[in-house]
Amino acid sequence: MEKKSFTFEEIKQKLVNYCVYQDRCHTEVEQKMKEFLLINEAKEEILLYLMKENFLNEERYTRSYIRGKFYIKHWGRNKIKTNLKQKQVSEKLIKICLDEIFEDDYIKIIRKIYEDYFSRQSGLQEYQRKSKTIKYLMSRGFEYESILQVIND
Structure with missing residues (x-):
C-alpha cells in the first residue's frame, strides 16, 4: 500500500488531533508515528512539542485509563497494572496513579x-x-x- 506523504506540519497536526481525541500514552503515539515516514529527529521534535503543549501527558493518561477501566469496565487493580505495563507505563507512575480508585x-x-x-x-x-x-x-x-x-x- 502506497503511503501518502504529508508535510511535517500536517503530520504534527494529525498527531495533535490524535491526542486531543482521547488521552494517549507515549507508546500509542510512537505507534501512530509509524504510519508516517519520519526521521528520528522529526519524531523527537513532535514528541517534545506534544509534551510541552500538554497534548501528551503520561500521568493524565494513566489516571484516566485507571478510572475508565475500573469505574466503567470494572477491572481489578492487577488487570489494570498489567495492561498499563504492556503500554510501557512505568511501575512507579502506575503505583502513584492507583489512588484514582477509592x-x-x-x-x-x-x-x-x-x-x-x-x-x-x-x-x-x-x-x-x-x-x-x-x-x-x-x-x-x-x-x-x-x-x-x-x-x-
Whole structure:
C-alpha cells in the first residue's frame, strides 16, 4: 500500500488531533508515528512539542485509563497494572496513579460482581459456586485477599 506523504506540519497536526481525541500514552503515539515516514529527529521534535503543549501527558493518561477501566469496565487493580505495563507505563507512575480508585468503591464493586456472578451459578454445590466466582473475579484482575475480605464480611 502506497503511503501518502504529508508535510511535517500536517503530520504534527494529525498527531495533535490524535491526542486531543482521547488521552494517549507515549507508546500509542510512537505507534501512530509509524504510519508516517519520519526521521528520528522529526519524531523527537513532535514528541517534545506534544509534551510541552500538554497534548501528551503520561500521568493524565494513566489516571484516566485507571478510572475508565475500573469505574466503567470494572477491572481489578492487577488487570489494570498489567495492561498499563504492556503500554510501557512505568511501575512507579502506575503505583502513584492507583489512588484514582477509592477503596470503598473497590470493595463495593467486588461485592456487586461477586453477588451477581454467584447468583447465576446454578446446579452446583455452594463451595463450587464460591470457587468459580472467586476464579472469575481473579480473572477480572481483583486480588485474592480483597475478594476474601468481601466474602468474609
